[in-house]
Amino acid sequence: MKKKHFLVAMAMTAVMLMSGCGGGGSEAAEGEQSFTCSLGSVAAETSNQIEAARMFADKVAEYTDGTVTINVFPGGQIGSDESMAEDLERGNLEFAFLNQGSCAGLDQMFDFHYLPYIARDYEEADALYYGDGVVPTTLKETFAKHNMQVLGWYENEYRGLSNSKHEVATVDDIKGMKLRVPGSAAIKGYFEAAGAQTVTIAMPELYTALQQGTVDGQDNGILITHDNKLEEKNEYYTYTRHVYAMSGMVASNAIWEQFSDAQKDAILKAAAETQEWQVAESRNQIQEYMDEMEANGVTFTELTDEQLDTFVQVAEGVWEDMKAVYGAEKIDALKAEVAALRGE
Numbered sequence: 001m002k003k004k005h006f007l008v009a010m011a012m013t014a015v016m017l018m019s020g021c022g023g024g025g026s027e028a029a030e031g032e033q034s035f036t037c038s039l040g041s042v043a044a045e046t047s048n049q050i051e052a053a054r055m056f057a058d059k060v061a062e063y064t065d066g067t068v069t070i071n072v073f074p075g076g077q078i079g080s081d082e083s084m085a086e087d088l089e090r091g092n093l094e095f096a097f098l099n100q101g102s103c104a105g106l107d108q109m110f111d112f113h114y115l116p117y118i119a120r121d122y123e124e125a126d127a128l129y130y131g132d133g134v135v136p137t138t139l140k141e142t143f144a145k146h147n148m149q150v151l152g153w154y155e156n157e158y159r160g161l162s163n164s165k166h167e168v169a170t171v172d173d174i175k176g177m178k179l180r181v182p183g184s185a186a187i188k189g190y191f192e193a194a195g196a197q198t199v200t201i202a203m204p205e206l207y208t209a210l211q212q213g214t215v216d217g218q219d220n221g222i223l224i225t226h227d228n229k230l231e232e233k234n235e236y237y238t239y240t241r242h243v244y245a246m247s248g249m250v251a252s253n254a255i256w257e258q259f260s261d262a263q264k265d266a267i268l269k270a271a272a273e274t275q276e277w278q279v280a281e282s283r284n285q286i287q288e289y290m291d292e293m294e295a296n297g298v299t300f301t302e303l304t305d306e307q308l309d310t311f312v313q314v315a316e317g318v319w320e321d322m323k324a325v326y327g328a329e330k331i332d333a334l335k336a337e338v339a340a341l342r343g344e
Helices: 003-019 048-063 081-090 108-114 122-129 134-145 185-193 203-211 222-227 261-295 305-321 328-342
Strands: 035-040 068-073 095-098 148-158 160-163 178-181 197-200 217-220 236-238 244-252 299-301
Touching: 035 048, 048 068, 048 095, 048 148, 048 261, 068 261, 081 095, 081 148, 081 244, 108 134, 108 185, 108 244, 122 134, 122 244, 122 328, 134 148, 134 244, 134 328, 148 222, 148 261, 160 222, 178 185, 178 203, 185 197, 185 305, 203 217, 217 222, 222 261, 244 261, 261 299
Parallel strands: 035 068, 035 095, 178 197, 178 217, 236 299
Antiparallel strands: 095 244, 148 244, 160 217, 160 236
16 A cells, blocks of 8 residues: 555554444434544645535535544545445445446446447436436446445546547547557447557546556546646647546445435435536536646647547447347447437
8 A cells, every 4th residue: 555545544543443434423413423534535735625525524514513524535435446445345434426427346337327329418318327327227226236325326427538649530530549448348348449449547546657658548528637737748639528427426325325315315415416516617617727727738639520420330230249248138228218218
């Protein structure tokens, strides 16, 4: 364990021992048990995701009358998404803003929502990702299987492609390129079908991998790319929008089951308000971030319909291939839901 991670882990342990977050806590006013908990995230300190995490923590403290305190640890301070998921499952971490798409090593169904081109625009994304359809239901079931309670969702935006080699305008421009991908069978399968070489690298290690030339590029949204300063090593960005991503605000069942009904209601209220703010804020920031990245020397490529079709055609075969991973029943149900939404 790196020294920084060790010190953070020791501090968290001390906090839990003093507060009783993993067991009996002190008795607060009006008979409520009090808890001091930790929330982990790989998101950068400057990101709206961390702003949302702190907003969530503040609202939880307010709505529980101070009986639940949450300390936020950004930037992967307490581990990658997959390691945090393992800690949540074991009851060693209480809360996380978790990119479940990077947790496929724990359960492949965590990246089901990474199938390429599920949603074409925000209207479709809102209908398919934030209601009670196939995607959110599948993810909630998978979280529950691993002893985690979904409190709400936050937006991880549409993903694009950045690289240090050349402009990408059609799918043929990706061939032979070495790309970092998350631990997702869908994204890995998509880029390999497009002719790229893929390397799975945890988010906290991505900047160094680009710096050292381990990979030529990566797929992430505009906000994540800029918040993590990845454009310093990747001067080309193509807004492929090949995957829309949302991630989970989650709690370990180990702590969730200790909260009173009133505390649970307060936490869910805080999560719902945080979700509404973060999704809107994420979309509002896109153009601002693009302008800043262009000022930093990034060349942006917005695809024409004809160019986009070259990427979509690859995606069609990936959906069929992924039946072996996610199950034909799940994929056929999602296809039917998408078709119904589009009136096809």
